[in-house]
Each structure stands twice: as C-alpha cells, then as structure tokens.
Amino acid sequence: PPNQPKIFDENNKERRNLVGPYTEGSSLSLNCHVVGGQPLPRVIWYRNGKLIDSSDYFDEDQTMKNELTISILTRSDLHADLSCETFNNNVSTPLVTTVHVDMNFGPLEVTIFDKNHQITAGRIYDLFCQAVGSRPQAVLTWYLDGRRIEGGKEIVSSSEFITPL
Structure with a gap:
C-alpha cells in the first residue's frame, strides 16, 4: 500500500x-x-x-x-x-x-464619524473611526496634518474595532 x-x-x-x-x-x-x-x-x-x-x-x-x-x-x-x-x-x-x-484580511470598510453633525472651529469633539471586516483586528492610527495623534483609546467589540479621538 x-x-x-x-x-x-x-x-x-x-x-x-x-x-x-x-x-x-x-x-x-x-x-x-x-x-x-x-x-x-x-x-x-x-x-x-x-x-x-x-x-x-x-x-x-x-x-x-x-x-x-x-x-x-x-x-x-x-x-x-x-x-x-x-x-x-x-x-x-x-x-x-x-x-x-x-x-x-484588510478591513472591508473604514468609517470616520462623530456624535455631532456640525463642527465649529475652536471646540472639542469626539470623533470615531470604525474598521469592519479585518482579520486580525485592524490597527487604527489618527493623523492631523501628517502628524500622528497620540492618546486615543480603543473600544473593541467582537465584530468591529472602534477608536475614538
């Protein structure tokens, strides 16, 4: 055999x-x-x-x-x-x-959204970035004018990865 x-x-x-x-x-x-x-x-x-x-x-x-x-x-x-x-x-x-x-897998979708729909200069807002469909979880990094922003926190759920700014 x-x-x-x-x-x-x-x-x-x-x-x-x-x-x-x-x-x-x-x-x-x-x-x-x-x-x-x-x-x-x-x-x-x-x-x-x-x-x-x-x-x-x-x-x-x-x-x-x-x-x-x-x-x-x-x-x-x-x-x-x-x-x-x-x-x-x-x-x-x-x-x-x-x-x-x-x-x-890379994310299927990456979305930036906020709790407020109107943004005014000089005020502080919470912005959120959500990545869906990646494997392993996507690493999300915030940038402003080409410079990395530190200090955001991560919120992880089983099906999506959200990082607020």
Whole structure:
C-alpha cells in the first residue's frame, strides 16, 4: 500500500494541520507527495470534501505527486479543509492528510464619524473611526496634518474595532 500523503507548502516545508496565514488575493500552492504502493497510487486533492484536482504524476524521485494551486484566495477560503487523498485499489481504505487554511484580511470598510453633525472651529469633539471586516483586528492610527495623534483609546467589540479621538 502507499504511505501516508505528505503536504508541502511553497517553501517545501511539510505542513500537517495548518497552512498560512495567507493574504486575501494572494495565491496558494501546495504539493502532495506519496511514496510506495503497487500498483502506483492516485493522488487527489479535495476542498471541503469536493474533488478539485486529480492531475497527479509520477516524479523521477519515485514519488507520486499532485500540486494544488489556488491563484486568488478569497474570504471564502478561510478555514477551508484541503485534503490530499491517496489510494491504489478498491479494497484498502484511502489515506488522507488534511490542512486548514488560515488567512488575514484588510478591513472591508473604514468609517470616520462623530456624535455631532456640525463642527465649529475652536471646540472639542469626539470623533470615531470604525474598521469592519479585518482579520486580525485592524490597527487604527489618527493623523492631523501628517502628524500622528497620540492618546486615543480603543473600544473593541467582537465584530468591529472602534477608536475614538
């Protein structure tokens, strides 16, 4: 029978549970290697249980391989299970190695708002900046005329990140 599939990332580092974090819009490339098995085993990629790549090949180093490339990662790829499965007959149970995709996202939206709708020169106001949809939480920094403003405080909720000025 074939040996357990091994998954390697873009840096040829073996990955066992987690790959990434990748940035939204970047690409992902994973290679699955399987040694042994007579007849030669198949090496197939699945994403969340659905077949996505069956283009395996036999390499000169006596290894069956299948390289999975996702050209543009999207938010829907976060926590996806990418599984490499190998088998060489209809009798034995296929062997599977799975990795989970971790990703980082920029904010979907950044909004500056205030409690008052009219602002008058010479008065003090509370302004708020809200970032929604980032992973991990966005780091928000206030600037005035190109100079960083210190002393704002952060208010964090589970779905949004707000910093008042």
